[in-house]
Amino acid sequence: MLSSPGVLATQQTINRELDPDDTERFLYSVSQAIQAPGTVDLSQLVFSNMNRNPYYYSQAIDDAYNENENNNEGDQSSETTVEVALLYCGSAATQSSGNNSICNLQKLGIGKYSEEDGTHYRCCTADAINAGVCAEEGRLVVDDTVFSGQWFEVVSKSNNDNTYAIDDPIRFVEQSGIYMVVLANCNQHGIPILTKGDLRFRSRYGYLPSSDWKVSWIAHAFTFMAASILSWLCRRNVRRSIDTVQISAVAMASVHSIMLSLYYLKYNMTGVRPDTLYHMYLIFNALTLGLVNAFMVLAAFGWRCLEKVYTSIPIHSIWLFGGTCTVILCLLPISGDHFLVGEFLRVGCASWALQVNMTTLHKLRHTDEEMFRRWAFMRALFVLSICLSCLVCFFYLFLANKSDAVQQCFLTLQQLMNLTMLVTLWYLIRPYNEALLLGKNGVDSNSQESDCYKRGIDP
Structure with a gap:
């Protein structure tokens, strides 16, 4: 980057x-x-x-x-x-x-241009003196009129x-x-x-260049938002494994945004770019993206929520894919294009999650109206995520100015998309209170899986 x-x-x-x-x-x-x-x-x-x-x-x-x-x-x-x-x-x-x-x-x-010999002189040499552009040999040529x-x-x-x-x-x-x-x-x-x-x-506010100064405020605002969401999630009674994965992803997002804020603060105070802090920021960004990608597929399968819909869920393959995403991003150098690589991995994972979601919807069609509605909304979320990623990448590729500040804006947008995905998926897979009365919405009252989903605990 x-x-x-x-x-x-x-x-x-x-x-x-x-x-x-x-x-x-x-x-x-x-x-x-x-x-x-x-x-x-x-x-x-x-x-x-x-x-x-x-x-x-x-x-x-x-x-x-x-x-x-x-x-x-x-x-x-x-x-x-x-x-x-x-x-x-x-x-x-x-x-x-x-x-x-x-x-x-x-x-x-x-420097000064000599019309006599058609030469532009920056140093006062013997030739420059003869051309009349300066008087003292061995000095820098200065045009006093300008x-x-x-x-x-x-x-x-x-x-x-x-x-x-x-x-x-x-x-x-x-x-x-x-x-x-x-x-x-x-x-x-x-x-x-x-x-x-x-x-x-x-400058008046410190050593940060003006464009980086503006981006730093976006980073500080994102840090506050991520920390607030993490604090709110931690106050909930976590009883399902999928909630733990989600909170871990939000925690990683909070830590890597804190690293970015510290990077800008130190850069502004010293005038020297603290590359070590930025390396740490990129590592936590890779961990966050890996967790978010894995969480998307787990949510599409309904892990620890819809256990009886699928006889088996490829948990190891999902975590292997998320870990591979993290390793790929971690191996990129600090000057690598982390945004494009991250979006490529996100589109691949969202496509997998969309395929799983379509299968889940088919299985839920005649089972539970509420869960079918939620997973249908989840399908729209995955489609929107893929389209938005492709659109943002299109603008990024054809952008003429790819300064550090501009690239960091795109990385921050990527972080915002990750956080939005996490919060929206949490809303869709949350236990619904009105279903606590057994037998409602056409659900089998003897289903352990359905009961656990309603109460928000692992089966």
């Missing part, structure tokens, strides 16, 4: 070499949506010269200012200066991912000339939208710079 760990976290760990001689690696940028008022925190970033590396030591250019002419190590005056800028890209605050395509650097004033961002000053850390940090690293933003941090090393006569540390974007 999720992307690779840490990719979309609003606290992003950077371990990047800025090489001025590499046209692809001299510049690095990170963007994120912020709901104002918020902050951009670069206090954990550390920049270090790589001229202590033997390879770069031997390859460094011996410039005119080097006092030591016996080797090629550049002196302090020739060391590369890292330039760091904060840019505001626009008000598309609903974009929660760090998608750099949202921010056009040229439109934001980074640029409206903020600059960070990189300063040497005390007692360590080889390591640098950012002065005044925390900046407050008062406008919601997409913000980009740009790191650049443009001095081609200098040396590569290693950038390490954490870059943090914080």
Whole structure:
């Protein structure tokens, strides 16, 4: 379901070499949506010269200012200066991912196009100076007529000339939208710079991206609903095995929704996605789906309710199928498509339950009017479940935007469908009080099975 760990976290760990001689690696940028008022925190970033590396030591250019002419190590005056800028890209605050395509650097004033030679320059080289787009070689090209961002000053850390940090690293933003941090090393006569540390974007409510923040409230609401249903079911006098299965499934649904709520709470407080919590959420989600699938088939057979309708019920096969569903979902990686696989298994199980239900209806046709009516409603429930699953999967497959937040919405919808199925089936297989008078509704008064069904206990 999720992307690779840490990719979309609003606290992003950077371990990047800025090489001025590499046209692809001299510049690095990170963007994120912020709901104002918020902050951009670069206090954990550390920049270090790589001229202590033997390879770069031997390859460094011996410039005119080097006092030591016996080797090629550049002196302090020739060391590369890292330039760091904060840019505001626009008000598309609903974009929660760090998608750099949202921010056009040229439109934001980074880089300049030369009409003289038809080249777009981002670094101020000798050619760029000759083209008239900049004046100071080795610096990032900035179009002052367009640029409206903020600059960070990189300063040497005390007692360590080889390591640098950012002065005044925390900046407050008062406008919601997409913000980009740009790191650049443009001095081609200098040396590569290693950038390490954490870059943090914080909105007014915490570190969650805006779309995940909205989804988190849906998760919290579902947690409250599942816990309330579980509390209500546990207050009942459980006397049938099928009730125990149902309560176990609701308990699993409650636990896995609690895991999701904890995941969002920790993510919002720290800015780092807690993948361990999400793994636990997916495991409990798999257990829930396995129990719900088994419960559907058991309810269709009328297990512990209509024992004499069937001479034998394939209990082991049903539990094996439910366990297989759980194992399949548990084996999927965290980035796997848990929603589609879960819906595929649900449709397969609902189809089996529908087939069993049709047989049960045929056996109940001339036996009990009340139970026949309930199992007929159960048939409609299974048909509706299959159609709804296919419809939702159709929309999911053709959805253009499958961000983490969107996928989580579909998973939450799947959880809601599971919970609705459990509650509706409980209503249909509940003992009916008006049948406590023996012989009513055409039921054989000597039937132990019918009497147990009326009183809500196992035969």
